[in-house]
Amino acid sequence: MVFDAGHLYGLILLLAAVLVGYLLYAGRFRKLKSGELDRITGSYYRGLHYLLQARTDKAIEALSEALENDSDNVEIHLALGHLFRQRGEVDRAIRLYQNLIARPTLSFQQRNGVLHELGVSYSQAGLFDRAEELFRQVSERSDAYGSALNSLLEICEQEQDWDKSIQVAQQLERQSGEPQGQKIAHYLCEKAAREQAAGNGAAQERLLKQALRANGDSPRANLMRAEQLLLAGQAKPARRSVEQLAERRPEMIPDLLDLLTRCYRQLDDGAGLIQALQVLFKRHPSPELLSRIVALLRESGDPLGAAEYLTAEANGVLSPLILNALVSTRQTELPDDIRARIDQLLLTLSNHLLQSGHAYQCLRCGFTGRQLHWCCPGCGRWETMVPAQASDCAHG
């Protein structure tokens, strides 16, 4: 588990709340000696100040001092535990939580909170069994404690125990009412991929159908199913499933082109492929689609048609990929007017060229990579990676 900006923000809010609580308390009762209150709130203020500056060491120092004067304050213990973990001192965090959990004075809610933090620490230390046990306890103790189940799910995913992941996700769905079909479909796809690797076609098919029942829109399950159909010689249903997916998830079109091409090839329908891609391009223009259409036109023995189509459509999707198509087209024999249009496009493009082409970026955390990850390596969310196209430089 990574200590991110969101956690830091949460800590800051927590400390601010504790501080406000003290000031209200002092304002109402004025029982503490003024020096004592100053000392306590002073430590908090400093802790808060250092947290805001992301100076972990100093914040730990200040909060430890605050605890010396106020050892019953559970929130400060939790904040300290967070900071230990942030510094990589998981053992220290675990000891702190274990001491805390031994206190009989904890409220039910506090106790669950500490157990949860302890579970996260175990998981961070690689003690998955203990973490799992704790998260189970917490989720059984309290129906509303969905975050324990979420943490348990994280562990099951890390262990790649897909059966258990499915179970926990279903439990989470029942308890929280939040649909988990998207995740469950991925778990079933993971299982299907294992069966595929083991050569168990029937089991793979069964799992993919289950995945599609869990989430009919699952692009991964649809893709795997289409691939399987194609391999079984059933190009028509495979093609239908890929084309439906392209309509539902146009951002995936570049990744569907190879499979779609193979479907049409198996049906021996080259002209149909070009036509289908041109229809698709009208609705969802992209550099990948354009360069594929141009390549297919050229392959089909119509280089002039390819050049005309390229120069007519390139303006909306200028990108490094299109640069490549323009340059290679320019090397063929062309009428002067088309050559002039290509030169104009090259000039425009060279003014715009910014970054590399077909990389992927996570919509949630901004992680970028060269390949499509179903589960973002940056934030662990599913299906958040999209092609980060340089094509938007055409509009900018």
Ligand SMILES: [Zn+2]
């Ligand atoms: Zn991400």
